[in-house]
Amino acid sequence: MTVQQDVGTQPRERARMPIAELRDSDSPRLGGVDEEHARRIAEQPDPLPPILVCRSTMAVLDGRHRLRAAELRGEDTVEIELFHGDPDAGFLLAVRRNALSTVDRKAAAMRLVSTYPEWSDRRIAAAAGLSPKTIAAARATAPVPRQSSRMGLDGRVRPLDRVTGRMRAAELLASAPGSSLREVAAAAGISIGTAKDVRERVRLGQDPVGPRRREDEPNAPQGFTDSLELLNNLRRDPSLRCSEVGRGVLRLLGAHFLDRREWDRFAEAVPRHCAKGMAQIARQCAEAWSDFADKVERRATRERR
Incomplete structure (x- = not known):
């Protein structure tokens, strides 16, 4: 299960809600509401997009500036989109949905590391819009219990100590050669693919550990992943998506934003x-x-x- 599937694909209902019934969120935006930014949104002639609200707490997850803009317009109610999830998942979604500064994202990363210590650095990095190195530095200073394994972007759990898991698998294969790969993987705390690799290495008389591999490598270069997250943040910013010119610029950016491999393919053609x-x-x-x-x-x- 990916980070997006954690909180981003749940069905949501829309409703019209009195502003007085909404409460301020535990927002990842440290600076609070920018009054000038809210005023610019309020001056836009278009209706305000729905504000994302956590159903269990009625706290605003995304749209504090839109909420303030509605107040500046003199409106008593706003259209909301309800998120049915716990507050921690709501905070995670708020990090993904809000256009945050680097300082905000680093502070949010500290909380995510504490909330989800079992997640890999790359998984938290994808959620926070930061690099895995930044998450690793945050984890080093966060008061979290030591984990023996972590869940990657693909939802698979991998041991942090790959040597121990592989050696344990080799011992199991030697003592019970009839064991299935699934049984070996479960007992050694490794993936079935890793168990299969160990079995083949044992069969060939090779070292069951083998050379170090990047088993949690992302599908795209990190620079591209970071830029894609930045583009998605811009797409969610009301000051851009609520104006015709802003939407036009976003469309142009999206049309030109391609993975390096796509550009290589076009060049070859x-x-x-x-x-x-x-x-x-x-x-x-x-x-x-x-x-x-x-x-x-x-x-x-x-x-x-």
């Missing part, structure tokens, strides 16, 4: 006689995006001043 023209246009597009990035950063710098 370009005929040689089209290569020069294609490269020229691609570089012009790259320059346009670079210029756009510079303008966005300069504007943000001016507003901070």
Whole structure:
């Protein structure tokens, strides 16, 4: 079961709820509500998207700025989307749904490490929008019990000490050669695939541990994964998705956001006689995006001043 399946695919019901019946959440956003940001949302002519609320606590998980914007508009009720899950799962979903600063995400990661110590660094990193190295550093300072195994992004539980598990499997295969792979895996605390590899190594007279492998490798480069999470955060930001121009920019970003392997596949498909023209246009597009990035950063710098 993936992180997304943990909290992101549950069916949710919508309702109209009095603002007075909602309570502030245990938000991952440390700075609270930005009044200027809420005012800009309130000035948008479009209806406000539903606010995500935890059903068990009636706490706002995602949409505190929209809630404040509704108050600034003088509205007494808001449309909500109910999340049927426990508060810890609600906080996890809030981390995924909110556009957070790096400081906010690191603080949230500390809580996630304490709440889900059995999760791997990569699994928590995917949820918090940080790198696995950052999660490993947070785990080193968090007061959590030591785990003998951790659950990866794919939902599989793997032992932290791969040597012990493999050696135990080799002993079981030697003492009870008729045991099934499932029995060996369960007894040694390893995956069935690892048990199969150990059995083959024992059969060939090789070291059952073998060379170190990255058994929890993600399906995509970490840089791409981090950028994808950042893009998803931008897509959830009301100040972008509630304006026509913001939605247009997000559509353009999404259309150009591809895994490096996809770009390689496209490059291989370009005929040689089209290569020069294609490269020229691609570089012009790259320059346009670079210029756009510079303008966005300069504007943000001016507003901070």
